[in-house]
Every structure is written in structure tokens, then in C-alpha cells.
Amino acid sequence: MTRKKVKLAFITNDSARKATFKKRKKGLMKKVSELSTLCGIDACAIIYSPYDTSPEVWPNTMGAQRVLAEFKRMPEMEQSKKMVNQESFIRQRIAKASEQLKKQSKENREKEMTEVMYQGLTGKGLQNLNLGDLNDLGWVIDQNLKEVYKRIEAVKKGSSTSSVAAAAAAAMAAAATSQSVAPPMEQKPAVMELGLDPMQRTQTEWFTDWMNSNTSDQHIGYGHADEMILPNFNDNHNANVWPNNFYP
């Protein structure tokens, strides 16, 4: 195998070109043979070169004539349907690569913006994002929200697991002690249900109370992300979007 990448241009050096031709022609013939054997199909290859008046043929002249006869027997349309020359072949590959690139870019963009969303949830500001970024971020958030809505509905409808049923029951109970404007379900949640360990739970309970007396939308703003709702325990001491803080 070559260690150096060959530039895809006509090889001007005569001897180099001849040597390359010999090698690659041999390789090509091998590949046709393998294709034919592995897949059990008929094939032929005809190579005309400046080095020889008669072409090199795979499998051999007779075999190739047979295959070509079969080829010619097919209706014109069938013959040309999958027929390519260099130009059309490369165009096909360009089209395919474009598609793959488009798909890959989109996936990457989504992944990237999901990271930004997660960071946004920990309170990181949105300062460094341009309008395009914000747009894509909005889209990702929206996608996630849709899934969350769906999931909430599903959970509410068919509480299949007992833990979920217990959670729902606890929510009903907790609703009685609500004190803030948020929908009753969310208030003073049985903090147990959040699946936090004891230390997190205490902190969360503390913050929950603090938070309920402190909700403010005015703090959301350009350049003021830092001063938002709550102090945190971790380094992300920035704009908090959580109705209650859950930080470990």
C-alpha cells in the first residue's frame, strides 16, 4: 500500500506513469475478479492503454464478449440506467458526499447546541452566542421540551411503575403546602422524589424556600446573567433558570 497520497492528476513523468499503470491495472483486474467471485455475478473489464494496441481484458476475450452480448441484449433503458462515465460518476460521488456532509453538520450542530443548552441550564450566560447560535439553541430547547411534554403526559396517563405512582401521590400531598405562584404540582416538591442524596436534598430544600420568595424575571437580561436567581454551590454561579435549585 502507498504511504504517500497520490495527487489525482495525469502523471507527466513517463516512467512513473507506466509503472503506475502496470500496478493499478493489475489491482483493478484483481478487484473485478474478487467482485465476481464474492458476489457470484458476471462482469468484464476492458482496458485500452497508450502502451498497447490491443486491450487488456478480464476475464478473457471470450468471457468478455459473452458478458457484453448479455449486456447488449438488455433493453436500452436498462443499459443506460446505471451507466456512468467519469464525469457523471464523480458528480454522483459529489452529490453523495454533500448529503453526508449536510447530515453530519446538522447532527454536530445539534450535539453542540445541546451542550450549550445543558450549560444554559446550569446558569451559564448566553453572551457569546450570535443570532444564528441562538436560533439553533432555541430549536434544540424546543425539541427537548416537546419530548418532555410527551413524556410527562405518558407518565401521567399510564403510571406503570410504582415509584412514579408514589411520586404522583406525593405531589398531591405536597400541593397543599404550596406558597408560590407556580402551578401547584411543582411547589414544595417532595424533595425526596428528585433522587438526590441526603446532602443535596438539604441544600435543595433550603433553596426551594429561598427560591419561592425570590422568583424574578427582571433578572433575566442582557449582560446580567450573573446576578440571577440563586447563589450556587458549584462554580457555575450564573443565571439560574430553575424554579428551584437542585445543585449537588
Added chain:
Amino acid sequence: MTRRISKGRQRVEMVKMKNESNLQVTFSKRRAGLFKKASELCTLCGAEIAIVVFSPGDKVFSFGHPSVDTLVERFLGRDLPPPNNDVHNQLIVAHREAGIRELNTKLMNLEEVLQMEKHREESLQEIRRRANGQWWESPIEELNLFQLQHLKEALERLEQKVEKVAQQQKMVNNHAFPFHTLGSAWTPPNCARGSSSYGLNVGAPFANRAIGSTSSMVPNY
């Protein structure tokens, strides 16, 4: 060069493949690779090549440079003697080759960019792997109702925040230009026109500027 067992490459026995679908996949891939090699040989060495291949499904694929038909006719001996090399002919050939060169370049660049995006995907995956993993990052199925509802609220607030920031950015962008206060038809050429390009429901830059509102933007003529 040390021999490494890379992810995809394995030694294959040279007999007809047993598994039907593997066979089909192999055919597709190898046929494409075969045509690619043929194309390269044509470009690198000025060869003229025709390949005809029948698929497992009895369709026929063919590659030919300059064309399948002319080469087949030449081979089967049914055509006129090979074209002479007069100037006219050479021009045609040269033109064709130039076009192909251009296409090849375009393809190469595309594939390079595609590679970069693939690497970018790997980096992003690595970032995700290394992330500390807050509870809300777990798959939705693993969250209980409370978590879901809190997540819902948090996302909604984040979404609002995003819209606000976007709106403010738009204002900042527009501030540099004079404009009318009544949602005029005239918009500076290089400023975001309307909400159509951004799905954030922020509205056209000037449409929100109703009569009598934020007058700080009113230009002094």
C-alpha cells in the same frame, strides 16, 4: 509498517458469500470502489476503460471512459478505426479532462470537509463522555415526574431567556442605523429583516416599534 487489525478490515475468503444481505452490501460497496479505481486509472495514466457488472438483482452497472458504448463498439470490432488525433479531437479531449479535473478537486475538498466534521463529532462525543452528568442530562425515560416537571419549567425559562437575548442582540445590531418608528417598509440592507430566518417569534425589527414606544431609537434628522 506494523499490521494492525483495524475496525473494518478482515480477511475475506474468495468464495461466493453465503449471507444474502451481506452479499448485497458487499456488491454495492465493491462495485463503487471498483469504479473509483477505474476512474483514477483513467485520470492518472490516460487509460480508456470500460467495466460492465451485473448485480445480484440482475441489474447492470457500467462504467466507461470516455464512454461505455464507444469502447464496447471498439472492442467488439464493430466501429471505425480508433479516432485520429487531429487538433479538433485533442481540444475535445482536453476540455473534457479539464472538466473532470475540476470535479475531482471539488470532490476532494468535500471529502476533506466531511472528514473534519466527522472528527468534530468525535470531539463532541468526547465532551459528552467527560461531562459531569447532571441529573437532567440523563435520558428522559429515567426521570421521574418531579424531575420532568422541573426540567420542563427550567427549559421554558431558558427558552424565554434565549428569546430575550436574541431580541436584545437584534436591537443592538439595528441601533447603528436610522429607521422610522412606524414599522416602515425600509430596512437597512444588512440588518436582519424579519423573523422568517429566526424561529424565535421575535418579530420584524421594526414591527414591534409601535407608535409612541421606545423613542430612544428615533433618529434626529
